[in-house]
Amino acid sequence: MAHWAVExxxxxxxxxxxxxxxxxxxxxxxxxxxxxxxxxxxxxxDTEAAVRHRAGAVADVDAIRVIWHDDVLS
Incomplete structure (x- = not known):
């Protein structure tokens, strides 16, 4: 399944x-x-789950990297 991965x-x-x-x-x-x-x-x-997952670290949304994958998620 094709998907986007965002770092x-x-x-x-x-x-x-x-x-x-x-x-x-x-x-x-x-x-x-x-x-x-x-x-x-x-x-x-900025959701509660995302903030909790990164244990309080700050996300740098100005440095988002979007990657296209045309394969199966494993």
């Missing part, structure tokens, strides 16, 4: 920038255009 660099407050990354994946069937994915991830990155 967002993260950093812990008080540390050097980009100390980690947080990944999101979205099915291409629901988000056919790259712009739709960027809009959705900007909404999702």
């Amino acid at each position: 967002i660099p993260t950093r812990k407050p008080g540390e050097q920038p980009r100390t980690g990354v947080q990944w999101f994946t979205y099915p291409a069937s629901a988000f056919p255009c790259r712009g739709d994915v960027v809009k959705k991830v900007r909404e999702d990155v």
Whole structure:
């Protein structure tokens, strides 16, 4: 199944920038255009679950990297 993988660099407050990354994946069937994915991830990155998952690290939404995959999720 084709999908988008979105990488967002993260950093812990008080540390050097980009100390980690947080990944999101979205099915291409629901988000056919790259712009739709960027809009959705900007909404999702601030959800309670996303913040909890990155253990309080700050997401650098200006450095979002969107990658297209035309294969099966494993």
